[in-house]
Structures are given as structure tokens and as C-alpha cells.
Amino acid sequence: MRTIAVDMDGVLADVLALFLDLDARDFGRRKTLEEIEGVPELQAFARIHEYLHTDGFFRNPSVIADSQDVLYRLNQSYNVYIVSAATEYPKSLTDKQAWLNEHFPFITWQQIVFCGSKQIIRADLMIDDHLKNLDFFPGETYLFHAPHNAQLEAPRHRRVRSWREIATLLL
Amino acid sequence: MRTIAVDMDGVLADVLALFLDLDARDFGRRKTLEEIEGVPELQAFARIHEYLHTDGFFRNPSVIADSQDVLYRLNQSYNVYIVSAATEYPKSLTDKQAWLNEHFPFITWQQIVFCGSKQIIRADLMIDDHLKNLDFFPGETYLFHAPHNAQLEAPRHRRVRSWREIATLLL
Structure with missing residues (x-):
């Protein structure tokens, strides 16, 4: 049975929507997705470090479209692990x-x-x-599309744009 | 540079001493190491699940002898990761x-x-x-000696009895 390591933030948890909300609260205007396309998160959201260190931030994101249904089905026929780079934010x-x-x-x-x-x-x-996670991984890699990675060249990784697309590839 | 995955409980953190203390508190007598040699932890300590779910339990263990000094030195010449099976106890x-x-x-x-x-x-x-962790690991394996594993046959794993012994093997 194949093993799949699935990231959490930006793949299951819609942290981008939270960043946009908090940035709008702090700067008075909600940025459009076009505006932040290709912009690293650190540049797109000036106070991102503050948001990430706020108590409760990671309890609140909504769920990325179709991830529940598709992951439920993947979990029937693959060894699924959720792998999140979380120890930077111990709380x-x-x-x-x-x-x-x-x-x-x-x-x-x-x-x-x-x-x-x-x-x-x-x-x-x-x-x-x-890419910092995928580039060192020796197995197969899917780059889950996001504005921050939209303009990166990543020929070794397959870019996927939705959980529906992942379902088509794996189920 | 070689990568070493180091367990936490029973290898760096002396949870056994805490189990013995709490068991003595609850049952009126401190068990000797001879008494629990070869006895699985679940049998040796009747209330172990309760201890493990107690708030603050994992903040309190003392440090296993020589682990700080030896791990400090290993950290100079190996990629060291501390790998703890912790998600069973989210708190x-x-x-x-x-x-x-x-x-x-x-x-x-x-x-x-x-x-x-x-x-x-x-x-x-x-x-x-x-063994549940070592048996599925494809690389080299050191079984860190503990009363609960003292009588297990584990020919594939090298039994190590102290951090001094690990230093001799790796430094």
C-alpha cells in the first residue's frame, strides 16, 4: 500500500483566507488573489508572523474545498499521513x-x-x-497550487490545482 | 552526514522514575527495578494511562544520565532529530x-x-x-535498555545500556 504525506496549511487548512481577512482588518482593504499571485507570503502579508503566533490562529481556518471527501476516500486505499511543519509554532x-x-x-x-x-x-x-518541503523529498511530489507558488518554476513536481484533480490522479 | 532519530520517553526523558513515584503514591510501596524487569509497562504500572493523560506529566521528567552531553556532541557530526510518539497525548x-x-x-x-x-x-x-518502533525501521537500530524491554529477544537491534555506550559507538 502506498504512503502519502499530506501537508496541512494551504492544502487542507485554508490559512490564505485567514491571512487575507487579518490583512484587510489591519490595512483597511482586502487584497485580491491577482494582486498576491507570485508574491511570497512574507511579502504579501506584512504582519504574517504576528498572525501565525496568535493564540488560536490554527484552530480557525476553514477547510479547503473537497479535501475532506477526497482524503476520506484516499484513506481507504493508501497509508495517509498528515505532515505539518508545526514545531516552529509550539502553541x-x-x-x-x-x-x-x-x-x-x-x-x-x-x-x-x-x-x-x-x-x-x-x-x-x-x-x-x-518547494522547501518538496525539493528534498526523494519520492513523487505534487505541488498544491497557491498564489505564493503560482509563478515558481518547479518542473520536478506535478502542479495540482484542487482536491478534485488529486482524486482524478489517485483514485 | 548520517541522520539519527532519537526517541524521547525512556531515552532522553526519565518517565520510568515518574511512573515509579506515582505508582508508589497510589499503592503505598515503591517497586524495585528487579520486580519490574521484563514486565510490560502496562502491567507494571496499573494506572499508567491515567499518569500519561495527566496535565503536565511530560513537563516534569528528569533527564536520563549523560544524554545531554552525548547528544550535544552527536549534534555536531550527525543530523539529529528527536522523534517522539506524542500525538496519542495531544495535551x-x-x-x-x-x-x-x-x-x-x-x-x-x-x-x-x-x-x-x-x-x-x-x-x-x-x-x-x-520494538514497535524499531521493528518497522529499515535502517540501523539501537534498542535503549529499559526494564520493560529487558527480556525481549531482539537480535536485529543492538541493545545499548547507556548514553556513554552510545558515545563509544558513534563518537
């Missing part, structure tokens, strides 16, 4: 697990990994929105 | 990271992994006191 750990339990109740504690570097991860396929 | 996550920050300040957040199953871990060497 987020319990919130992240509670968020997963709420929105992905079929994912057991055995399937959850909170790490710093993902270079320690062994799997057959990694789905992630950041 | 432990923040405590575990705070404990590591206090006692192993040279270990960065990038080097910490909190997981459920360790089958997702890619490294060259794993140091652990539980």
Missing part, C-alpha cells in the same frame, strides 16, 4: 490536532506528524504547497 | 517541546518530530526503547 500543536480531529475525524493520532523539517519523512508521495 | 505536545527547549536547548524546532506511528520516519539510525 499551535494542540490546536492543529483539535482542528484535524474536528474536520478529518477519520484520521487517527497514528497518522499525524508535527515536525520542523520534512527531510525526515519517508513516504511514496508528498502533497505540499512549499 | 503533551506543547509540554514536550518546552521540556526539550529547557533540557536540550541546542535542538532547534527544525529537529523535533511529534508523531503517532514512526513508520513514516526516514533516517539512518533509530534509537528507541520500544
Whole structure:
């Protein structure tokens, strides 16, 4: 059975929508997706570090479209792990697990990994929105499309634009 | 540079001493190490699940002898990761990271992994006191000696009895 390592922020958890909300609150205008296309998150959202360190931030994101349904089905025929680079924000750990339990109740504690570097991860396929995670991974790689990675050249990784597309590829 | 995955409970954190203390509090007598040699932890300590779910349990263990000094030196010449099966106890996550920050300040957040199953871990060497973690690991394995594993046959794994012994093998 193949093993899939699935990222959390930007792949399951819609942190981008939260960044846009908080940035609009702080700067008085909601940025459009066109405006932030190709812009690294650190540049697009001036106070992003503050948001990420806010208590409860990681308990609140909404769920990325179709991820629940598709991941539920993948979980029937693959070894699925949720792998989140979370130890940079120690206060987020319990919130992240509670968020997963709420929105992905079929994912057991055995399937959850909170790490710093993902270079320690062994799997057959990694789905992630950041090249820093995919570039060091020796297996197959899907780059989950996001404005921050929209203009990056990543020929080694297959760009996927939705969970529907992932379903088509894997189910 | 070789990568080493180091377990936390029973290898860096002396949870056994805490189990013995709490068991003595609850049952009026402190068990000897001879008494629990070869006895699985679940049998040796009747209320172990309660202890593990107690708030703050994982913030309190003392440090296993010589682990700080030897791990500090290993960290100079290996890629060291601390890999703890922690997601079974979601409330432990923040405590575990705070404990590591206090006692192993040279270990960065990038080097910490909190997981459920360790089958997702890619490294060259794993140091652990539980066969359930070592048996599925494809690389080299050190079984860190503990009363609960003292009588297990584990010919594929090298039994190590102290951090001094690990230093001799790796430094």
C-alpha cells in the first residue's frame, strides 16, 4: 500500500483566507488573489508572523474545498499521513490536532506528524504547497497550487490545482 | 552526514522514575527495578494511562544520565532529530517541546518530530526503547535498555545500556 504525506496549511487548512481577512482588518482593504499571485507570503502579508503566533490562529481556518471527501476516500486505499511543519509554532500543536480531529475525524493520532523539517519523512508521495518541503523529498511530489507558488518554476513536481484533480490522479 | 532519530520517553526523558513515584503514591510501596524487569509497562504500572493523560506529566521528567552531553556532541557530526510518539497525548505536545527547549536547548524546532506511528520516519539510525518502533525501521537500530524491554529477544537491534555506550559507538 502506498504512503502519502499530506501537508496541512494551504492544502487542507485554508490559512490564505485567514491571512487575507487579518490583512484587510489591519490595512483597511482586502487584497485580491491577482494582486498576491507570485508574491511570497512574507511579502504579501506584512504582519504574517504576528498572525501565525496568535493564540488560536490554527484552530480557525476553514477547510479547503473537497479535501475532506477526497482524503476520506484516499484513506481507504493508501497509508495517509498528515505532515505539518508545526514545531516552529509550539502553541499551535494542540490546536492543529483539535482542528484535524474536528474536520478529518477519520484520521487517527497514528497518522499525524508535527515536525520542523520534512527531510525526515519517508513516504511514496508528498502533497505540499512549499518547494522547501518538496525539493528534498526523494519520492513523487505534487505541488498544491497557491498564489505564493503560482509563478515558481518547479518542473520536478506535478502542479495540482484542487482536491478534485488529486482524486482524478489517485483514485 | 548520517541522520539519527532519537526517541524521547525512556531515552532522553526519565518517565520510568515518574511512573515509579506515582505508582508508589497510589499503592503505598515503591517497586524495585528487579520486580519490574521484563514486565510490560502496562502491567507494571496499573494506572499508567491515567499518569500519561495527566496535565503536565511530560513537563516534569528528569533527564536520563549523560544524554545531554552525548547528544550535544552527536549534534555536531550527525543530523539529529528527536522523534517522539506524542500525538496519542495531544495535551503533551506543547509540554514536550518546552521540556526539550529547557533540557536540550541546542535542538532547534527544525529537529523535533511529534508523531503517532514512526513508520513514516526516514533516517539512518533509530534509537528507541520500544520494538514497535524499531521493528518497522529499515535502517540501523539501537534498542535503549529499559526494564520493560529487558527480556525481549531482539537480535536485529543492538541493545545499548547507556548514553556513554552510545558515545563509544558513534563518537
